[in-house]
Amino acid sequence: xxxxxxxxxxxxxxxxxxxxxxxxxxxxxxxxxxxxxxxxxxxxxxxxxxxxxxxxxxxxxxxxxxxxxxxxxxxxxxxxxxxxxxxxxxxxxxxxxxxxxxxxxxxxxxxxxxxxxxxxxxxxxxxxxxxxxxxxxxxxxxxxxxxxxxxxxxxxxxxxxxxxxxxxxxxxxxxxxxxxxxxxxxxxxxxxxxxxxxxxxxxxxxxxxxxxxxxxxxxxxxxxxxxxxxxxxxxxxxxxxxxxxxxxxxxxxxxxxxxxxxxxxxxxxxxxxxxxxxxxxxxxxxxxxxxxxxxxxxxxxxxxxxxxxxxxxxxxxxxxxxxxxxxxxxxxxxxxxxxxxxxxxxxxxxxxxxxxxxxxxxxxxxxxxxxxxxxxxxxxxxxxxxxxxxxxxxxxxxxxxxxxxxxxxxxxxxxxxxxxxxxxxxxxxxxxxxxxxxxxxxxxxxxxxxxxxxxxxxxxxxxxxxxxxxxxxxxxxxxxxxxxxxxxxxxxxxxxxxxxxxxxxxxxxxxxxxxxxxxxxxxxxxxxxxxxxxxxxxxxxxxxxx
Amino acid sequence: xxxxxxxxxxxxxxxxxxxxxxxxxxxxxxxxxxxxxxxxxxxxxxxxxxxxxxxxxxxxxxxxxxxxxxxxxxxxxxxxxxxxxxxxxxxxxxxxxxxxxxxxxxxxxxxxxxxxxxxxxxxxxxxxxxxxxxxxxxxxxxxxxxxxxxxxxxxxxxxxxxxxxxxxxxxxxxxxxxxxxxxxxxxxxxxxxxxxxxxxxxxxxxxxxxxxxxxxxxxxxxxxxxxxxxxxxxxxxxxxxxxxxxxxxxxxxxxxxxxxxxxxxxxxxxxxxxxxxxxxxxxxxxxxxxxxxxxxxxxxxxxxxxxxxxxxxxxxxxxxxxxxxxxxxxxxxxxxxxxxxxxxxxxx
Ligand code: SF4
Ligand code: SF4
Ligand code: SF4
Ligand code: FES
Numbered sequence: 001x002x003x004x005x006x007x008x009x010x011x012x013x014x015x016x017x018x019x020x021x022x023x024x025x026x027x028x029x030x031x032x033x034x035x036x037x038x039x040x041x042x043x044x045x046x047x048x049x050x051x052x053x054x055x056x057x058x059x060x061x062x063x064x065x066x067x068x069x070x071x072x073x074x075x076x077x078x079x080x081x082x083x084x085x086x087x088x089x090x091x092x093x094x095x096x097x098x099x100x101x102x103x104x105x106x107x108x109x110x111x112x113x114x115x116x117x118x119x120x121x122x123x124x125x126x127x128x129x130x131x132x133x134x135x136x137x138x139x140x141x142x143x144x145x146x147x148x149x150x151x152x153x154x155x156x157x158x159x160x161x162x163x164x165x166x167x168x169x170x171x172x173x174x175x176x177x178x179x180x181x182x183x184x185x186x187x188x189x190x191x192x193x194x195x196x197x198x199x200x201x202x203x204x205x206x207x208x209x210x211x212x213x214x215x216x217x218x219x220x221x222x223x224x225x226x227x228x229x230x231x232x233x234x235x236x237x238x239x240x241x242x243x244x245x246x247x248x249x250x251x252x253x254x255x256x257x258x259x260x261x262x263x264x265x266x267x268x269x270x271x272x273x274x275x276x277x278x279x280x281x282x283x284x285x286x287x288x289x290x291x292x293x294x295x296x297x298x299x300x301x302x303x304x305x306x307x308x309x310x311x312x313x314x315x316x317x318x319x320x321x322x323x324x325x326x327x328x329x330x331x332x333x334x335x336x337x338x339x340x341x342x343x344x345x346x347x348x349x350x351x352x353x354x355x356x357x358x359x360x361x362x363x364x365x366x367x368x369x370x371x372x373x374x375x376x377x378x379x380x381x382x383x384x385x386x387x388x389x390x391x392x393x394x395x396x397x398x399x400x401x402x403x404x405x406x407x408x409x410x411x412x413x414x415x416x417x418x419x420x421x422x423x424x425x426x427x428x429x430x431x432x433x434x435x436x437x438x439x440x441x442x443x444x445x446x447x448x449x450x451x452x453x454x455x456x457x458x459x460x461x462x463x464x465x466x467x468x469x470x471x472x473x474x475x476x477x478x479x480x481x482x483x484x485x486x487x488x489x490x491x492x493x494x495x496x497x498x499x500x501x502x503x504x505x506x507x508x509x510x511x512x513x514x515x516x517x518x519x520x521x522x523x524x525x526x527x528x529x530x531x532x533x534x535x536x537x538x539x540x541x542x543x544x545x546x
Numbered sequence: 547x548x549x550x551x552x553x554x555x556x557x558x559x560x561x562x563x564x565x566x567x568x569x570x571x572x573x574x575x576x577x578x579x580x581x582x583x584x585x586x587x588x589x590x591x592x593x594x595x596x597x598x599x600x601x602x603x604x605x606x607x608x609x610x611x612x613x614x615x616x617x618x619x620x621x622x623x624x625x626x627x628x629x630x631x632x633x634x635x636x637x638x639x640x641x642x643x644x645x646x647x648x649x650x651x652x653x654x655x656x657x658x659x660x661x662x663x664x665x666x667x668x669x670x671x672x673x674x675x676x677x678x679x680x681x682x683x684x685x686x687x688x689x690x691x692x693x694x695x696x697x698x699x700x701x702x703x704x705x706x707x708x709x710x711x712x713x714x715x716x717x718x719x720x721x722x723x724x725x726x727x728x729x730x731x732x733x734x735x736x737x738x739x740x741x742x743x744x745x746x747x748x749x750x751x752x753x754x755x756x757x758x759x760x761x762x763x764x765x766x767x768x769x770x771x772x773x774x775x776x777x778x779x780x781x782x783x784x785x786x787x788x789x790x791x792x793x794x795x796x797x798x799x800x801x802x803x804x805x806x807x808x809x810x811x812x813x814x815x816x817x818x819x820x821x822x823x824x825x826x827x828x829x830x831x832x833x834x835x836x837x838x839x840x841x842x843x844x845x846x847x848x849x850x851x852x853x854x855x856x857x858x859x860x861x862x863x864x865x866x867x868x869x870x871x872x873x874x875x876x877x878x879x880x881x882x883x884x885x886x887x888x889x890x891x892x893x894x
Contacts, residue, residue, distance in 0.1 A: 018800060039799045197872045201888075202888055226881045231886055260891070278850060281843055302814055314776075323783050333871035334870050340847075340878060344882040353870040357869070
């Protein structure tokens with residue numbers, strides 16, 4: 001997200017979901033939409049059925065890889081090398097959009113300075129793929145008239161995630177694919193309202209609408225509206241706050257609707273940090289693993305029990321409506337927060353969800369034309385600065401959010417924070433399943449879903465399985481430098497040799513006991529996608545003990 | 547633009563507009579069975595027939611485009627008789643089970659039988675020895691209620707693009723099925739439920755639909771809370787409980803849902819939900835009143851702020867709750883507590 005803000009001027013998905021059916025070449029990198037964004041996945045398949053050609057870059061043979069013209073089965077953590085290699089081919093074979101690069105971008109020389117090192121042969125070697133496949137992918141992408149790129153956590157959840165995103169942006173700009181219909185650079189957001197949480201200023205450095213805390217005028221505006229002096233001191237990200245808690249500098253944490261015990265990398269560290277706190281408040285709908293550690297637990301309502309809005313991955317603000325009453329004494333999140341604010345001697349300034357949206361619109365230029373009343377009639381995409389503005393389905397049309405020109409920001413290949421070695425010889429990568437959603441706080445309450453996929457497992461290539469004497473469905477121990485878990489072996493060609501894949505949804509055999517706390521230096525995204533592990537067959541004795 | 551006349555009413559339509567679409571523009575109701583928005587017109591059920599002046603036969607309105615000067619009549623004796631005949635043919639081969647069928651109240655066949663004055667089936671076909679397929683965890687297929695409109699088949703193949711369903715068998719033995727007479731459980735079906743949502747009868751029906759009748763429920767339009775596609779959906783509510791989910795025609799989903807949006811709603815009223823505030827006393831979380839819990843929160847935040855400054859407090863907001871909740875959270879952290887240490891798990 002930080003990456004696109006730098007190169008284009010806005011971190012959000014440039015185009016709309018449904019445009020994909022009109023694409024002619026689709027490039028998926030580090031995203032598995034048929035499992036993580038199924039209705040997007042269905043529309044990608046509709047496009048393919050109508051003749052669009054698919055390029056998939058993913059270490060695993062994901063379902064869409066089987067339908068791809070080219071599947072680049074690259075090693076986890078080598079996206080940048082791949083993208084640089086593709087750009088090398090596009091530039092040297094004269095396939096770039098020269099007019100676009102000349103008139104709408106800057107930094108091409110700097111790009112070439114970095115990219116020229118990445119001949120297809122060299123890039124392919126880093127990625128562990130055939131250089132001919134890399135070239136074929138580059139040519140195919142460059143040939144697309146409407147060629148969107150979709151990416152997800154497989155790009156961002158690396159310690160080089162921001163550089164990876166900027167490399168995707170470089171590729172799209174090189175072919176003139178930003179600022180037009182059915183094209184663009186499209187991050188598929190993980191959680192339903194990640195886009196909205198960021199838009200609303202639930203990030204340390206920005207108020208709502210990406211207005212900078214460091215800008216004195218902006219601070220002044222919010223300060224006036226809220227009737228209180230506001231701090232200019234940079235805040236901590238959630239990872240920094242966890243570290244602060246472990247060190248004792250952060251003494252209290254208020255958590256609303258998250259379960260970092262299961263969702264953060266390095267679970268042992270999270271537990272230690274949270275236990276070290278003087279005071280922990282958790283506001284949630286279930287007594288999660290995190291809530292169990294809290295000093296105070298506040299019962300909230302879920303989406304079916306409240307009024308409000310979510311913003312989807314394409315920046316569309318859509319209504320959430322109350323269908324049923326929340327259980328027991330549960331209350332809406334904002335209403336609980338308003339009570340806390342009052343008790344802290346601060347006037348929240350609103351008494352309904354609708355009034356909050358009106359305040360957001362007043363203080364946030366990109367939401368200026370958005371209100372619950374309007375959303376009841378039409379669901380608009382921000383930026384939507386005024387009531388008569390139709391919203392913005394496609395960003396950067398004619399002009400970039402950044403200004404006249406977009407920026408090429410190249411990066412060399414950055415090896416992952418933790419790579420296999422003699423002691424931990426395998427690469428572990430994590431991800432989502434179709435039938436679950438993050439920590440199974442919600443999906444786990446559906447017995448049918450748990451029947452289909454209810455326990456943790458690890459995917460392993462047949463030749464690795466043979467090497468370690470593993471059987472299909474047998475128990476296997478997986479250890480990293482941070483911990484060890486036991487899970488079930490699923491022997492499959494979906495993963496290449498040397499790579500393991502594990503869904504991160506389950507508390508039994510929680511993948512996050514293993515994952516690394518290396519983080520991206522710009523976005524502070526933890527590196528879920530790659531860490532080094534070793535495996536061994538769980539013995540009969542082990543099975544008896546557990 | 548073309549000039550057409552529908553039941554004497556003149557209107558202008560764009561080239562390529564079907565007669566059915568033109569009829570909708572003037573509010574003339576046409577019964578349809580196989581036709582569905584977002585699917586290519588198929589024109590197979592012939593329920594939507596209308597009369598076009600000058601044409602010898604009735605025309606299927608969903609699959610016929612308007613011509614300049616076309617004059618359309620949407621109801622007369624001939625049309626009525628023809629539609630009635632179609633329904634009677636469908637009923638001849640239908641397991642008429644309306645009193646216990648879960649689709650009662652929303653079944654199109656039932657509705658049209660009423661509309662066209664059919665009291666009992668005129669023809670009867672010997673029932674086949676087909677079995678119901680109840681192996682999917684979320685829905686069942688009863689071939690005896692299938693009218694072969696192919697909505698499910700086309701939705702699975704052209705919209706979900708999962709290629710699970712097809713028509714199998716020949717002539718009178720035709721039914722919806724999978725290659726080699728597979729059962730749902732053994733097929734590649736991903737349980738998206740989109741075929742079920744489009745079925746106009748009770749042939750494909752969710753297991754939960756047995757628990758309610760259409761007149762007992764209310765529907766609330768909302769946004770799916772699982773992934774960021776943001777599909778639009780209606781929550782089906784009976785007596786304060788969500789009993790089902792139906793897809794709506796949103797910008798990003800165009801009437802589709804996935805297994806999570808369609809079927810994973812049981813967490814909503816789950817008995818494990820938190821129902822009262824809890825405060826840790828003697829090491830154990832114990833139920834307390836809201837007033838007590840909120841005081842404990844405010845007192846401790848004040849105390850820590852007084853002792854160590856506002857930056858000793860951090861907040862994690864949620865990428866799962868609403869924009870309004872997130873805004874309120876960041877306002878509390880920055881405005882009421884005085885720290886910029888507010889983050890969400892977007893990075894995670
Ligand atoms: S549930 Fe989905 S995948 Fe399964 S048959 Fe129906 S449409 Fe096809
Ligand atoms: S199962 Fe339903 S949707 Fe499918 S063909 Fe039969 S009646 Fe039509
Ligand atoms: S229905 Fe499925 S694809 Fe649509 S928003 Fe919900 S989880 Fe995402
Ligand atoms: S609705 Fe027109 S033929 Fe079926």
